[in-house]
Amino acid sequence: MDRDLQMIWLGYRLQLWPQAQCRSSLTDTEWQYASSLSTKRSLQFCNGRALARQLLQRYQAISPVGVGISLPSDAAPTLMVRNELWQLSISHSAQAIAVAVSRTNKLGLDIEQLKPRNTADFSREYPALAGASDQLAFYQRWTAAEAYSKYSGVPLLQVLRHSLPPDLPTHYLPLNGYMLCLCYQHADAELTITEDL
Structure with missing residues (x-):
C-alpha cells in the first residue's frame, strides 16, 4: 500500500490562538458559524479547523480552499480534501487543541487537562x-x-464499561499539564507530530 495512505499527521497547541489569527484558515460559512457560538466554543471551533488546514498545507501542500470540513452536528466532522474523503479527529480541553488527519487511517483522538480527580472511584x-x-x-x-x-x-x-481492545494501536503523548492519546487503525502507520503550527 502507498506509504502516504498510511501517514497520520498530528498537530497540537497548548494555547488557543485568538479567533482573528485563525480567520485566514476558515471559510466564510465557518466564520459566520463561529460568531454564533460562545466565546470559549468559538475559540475551540476556529482553532480546530485552522489547525487541520495548517497540517494539510504544511505536509501535503494543500491550500485551505481545497479542504472542506463539515459543520458540527451529532456526528463527528467529516473532512474532504480535494473532493476525497479523509479521516479527521479533533479534541480540545481547557486551552489546548489537538487534531489528527490521515488519508485512510481511521482515527480517534483525545486530549485532557491533568487535574485532580478521585481516580480510585x-x-x-x-x-x-x-x-x-x-x-x-x-x-x-x-x-x-x-x-x-x-x-x-x-x-x-x-x-x-468494558476493557479496551488490547491490540488497538495507540500513541500516548504526555504534555505540559495534558495527556493526549491517539487511536488509529493500522499498526504500521507513520506518525508525524507537530507542536503549535
Whole structure:
C-alpha cells in the first residue's frame, strides 16, 4: 500500500490562538458559524479547523480552499480534501487543541487537562479505567477510552464499561499539564507530530 495512505499527521497547541489569527484558515460559512457560538466554543471551533488546514498545507501542500470540513452536528466532522474523503479527529480541553488527519487511517483522538480527580472511584466503577495506580496512568486510560469512543463510534459510557481492545494501536503523548492519546487503525502507520503550527 502507498506509504502516504498510511501517514497520520498530528498537530497540537497548548494555547488557543485568538479567533482573528485563525480567520485566514476558515471559510466564510465557518466564520459566520463561529460568531454564533460562545466565546470559549468559538475559540475551540476556529482553532480546530485552522489547525487541520495548517497540517494539510504544511505536509501535503494543500491550500485551505481545497479542504472542506463539515459543520458540527451529532456526528463527528467529516473532512474532504480535494473532493476525497479523509479521516479527521479533533479534541480540545481547557486551552489546548489537538487534531489528527490521515488519508485512510481511521482515527480517534483525545486530549485532557491533568487535574485532580478521585481516580480510585472512577477506576472501581469503570473496567476501562481499572488498574490506574496514579494520576498519569488514570489519564492514559481515560484518554484512551475517549479516543477509542471516537475511533469506534461507540458511546463513551459503553466504552468505559468494558476493557479496551488490547491490540488497538495507540500513541500516548504526555504534555505540559495534558495527556493526549491517539487511536488509529493500522499498526504500521507513520506518525508525524507537530507542536503549535
